[in-house]
Amino acid sequence: MSGSPGPDPTPPPLIQPGATARWAKTAAVTRLSALDQSGNLNTAHVTLAAATLGCSPRTVWRWIARARATGETTTTRAKFTITPEIRQLLALWGGNASAVHRELVQHCKQDPQLPKAPSLATLHRALRRDLTAGYRAGLARGEAARRAFDVYGQRPKEYRNAAWEGDHTSVPVQVLVEGEYAQPSLTWFIDCCTKVIMGVAVTPHTPSSDAVLAALRTALDRTMPFGPAGGLPNLVRVDRGKDFLSPAVSSSLGAFAVSVVDLPPYSPYLKGTIEALNDAVDQMLFVSMPRYVYRQKLIGGRVTDPDAPGLTFEAFVGLVLNWVHWWNTEHKPKELGGKTPMEAWRADPTPVYDVPASLLAHFGLQDDGRTRKIGTLGVQWRNRYYSGPWMVGLVGTPVVTRYLPHHDASIEVFDLDGRHMGTAVLSRAASKEQSRAVRNARTAQARRLRADLKAAEKLRRTRYQAATTAAPPQSLGALTQEQAEAELLETASEGRKVNPDYVPHQAVPEGWARPLTTKSPASRPDALEKNA
Structure with a gap:
């Protein structure tokens, strides 16, 4: 045993x-x-x-x-570390460690004086030890991939109207606008503390400063459809949008001492509240609408029903406003502890500064500083007349006109004391049919020019035959000498073409009197005799 x-x-x-x-x-x-x-x-x-x-x-x-x-107490051995050169190789090969290892081995073979290349396993260990996961993702796929591994802080919760965030968002839904499909845009503002959507404006095209001012006007007003939320915020955060930073917006908010915080570009994490709202409306509303751009595709990228009818612009705006009302009064975000945004707004005891209606009538409007008079045809502005039924009996009254940027169909008229008198619309405005015909003509002309430019690019393009060896490229579509000379001759003759109405100069008839040739004093006979 x-x-x-x-x-x-x-x-x-x-x-x-x-x-x-x-x-x-x-x-x-x-x-x-x-x-x-x-x-x-x-x-x-x-x-x-x-x-x-x-x-x-x-x-x-x-x-x-x-x-x-x-005399050393550390017992660690010398380790292989990642150098800047290896990081550059890793970026060159898109994060492929095996390709970088092949490069290192090849360099060691070419230069025997270099230290021995590490094994692939050693290289992988060094990459995991010396480079963070985010940095490795950035070397492989760029800055956007690196940011996915970042940790972002959260601003401390403040009070209502402490800060608003505003943004444009392009709607991924094709909406029918005057017989053609277009993707509208939303411009809106949200209160960062209570998550209340303060104001929204919908445009069937790319938004501009007028959309920002329209959304701000509804946000400041505490009446329906977004009331009782409203009032003046302490500051508004935007992301360097030229429309949000336009003089019209800055002057309108600056008049109320509201600062506009210009955030760095491509930094959505600095305005996370409005970005979360953009994602929420896409997942909760837009994805269920007809002609959603990011609908599931079939094999080959084909949509299931390419001829599906789309929403009209009026119907789309109605659905958006209904969703905004649901968000404010029924939706309960996790951060609010079981309250709706409007309930959180009402429960906040922070005082609200209401904008008087007389001042709100001036908000976002611009003027040229001139005083005009109401005439028999109305008020003349930009060489066009604007009138309204309220002008009856006021001919000769001095007034001041103010307007919203990019909106020339109507203007607002005020007296010299700043009191709003009424809205004046453009007189003898073109009908919808005339405006549509002009737009169609412009579109046809642009399409024709685009086709000509595309055809010219095809004539300018040179095609080459496929190569199987490392040799100079061989062009396709070769010309004979006769064809080349004929085309060059035709091009030269076209370059010499002149205006057909041009009449060339003819020879002067013999019977016409001609001016005498002026001679210099030194060439006269008397001057020559005097000099002699």
Whole structure:
């Protein structure tokens, strides 16, 4: 009967391998070296350290001897590290570590003086140790991929109207606008504390400063459809949009001492409230609408029903306003603790500064500083007349006209004391049919010019035949000498063409009197005799 094996001289470690074990090893060697230098080191100290680290006492004595000889207490070996050159190679190969390893091996073969290339496993370990996951993703796919690994802070919750955030968002839905499909845009503002949508404006085209002013006007007004929320905010955060930073918007908000915070470009995390709202409306509303742009596709990128009828612009605006009302009065975001945004607004005791109606009538409007008079044809502005039924009996009254940017179909008329008198519309405005005919003519002309430019690009393009070896490219569509000379001759003749109405100069008839040629004084006969 064989005897039982003896006890294992190396006890199991109390510290698991890893970074903690390396730290404990360095700490033990540092402490034992200090005891050794003071003459207090004994076997019990070494045995305790060996049992904790899971190694034999002989190994610990060897570490102490190395520390006596070199004076270093760290026991880590030299590691392969990631250099800037390796990072550049990693970016060149799109984050492919295997390709970088092949490059390093090839460089070592070409230059024997270089140190030996690390193994692929060593390179992978070094990449994981020296580069963060976000940095590796950035080297492979760019800055947007790196940002996915960033940690973003959250602004402390304040009070209602402490800060608003505004933004444009392009709607991924094709809407029928005057017989043609277009993708409208939303311009809206949200209160960062209570998540109330303060105001919204919908445009069937790319929005401009007038959409910002329209949304701001509804946000400041505390009446329906967005009331009782409203009033003046302390500040408004935007992301460098030229429409939000236009003089019309800045002057309108600056008149109420409301600052516009211009955030850095391409930094959506700095206005996370409005960005979350943009994502929410896309997932909660737009995805269910007909002719949604990002609808699931069939094989080959084909849509299921390309001829599906779309919403009219009026129907689309109605659905958007209904969704905004649902968001404010029924939806309960997680951050509000079971309250709707409007309930959170009502529960906040922070005072609200209401904009008087007389001042709100001036908001966002511009004028040229001129005083005009109401005439028999109305008020003349920009060489056109604007009139309204309220002007009856007011001919000769001096007034001031104000207008919304990009809106020339109507103007607002005020007296010299700033009191709003009424709205005047353009007289003799073109009908919808005439305006549509003009737009169709402009579109046809633009389409014809685009076709001509495209045809010219095809004539300018040179095609080459496919190559299977490294040789100079061979052009296709070769010309004969006769064809080339004929085309050059035709081009030269076209370059010499002149206006057909041009009449060339004819020879002067013999019977016409001609002016005498003026001679210099030095060439006259009398001057020559005098000089002689």
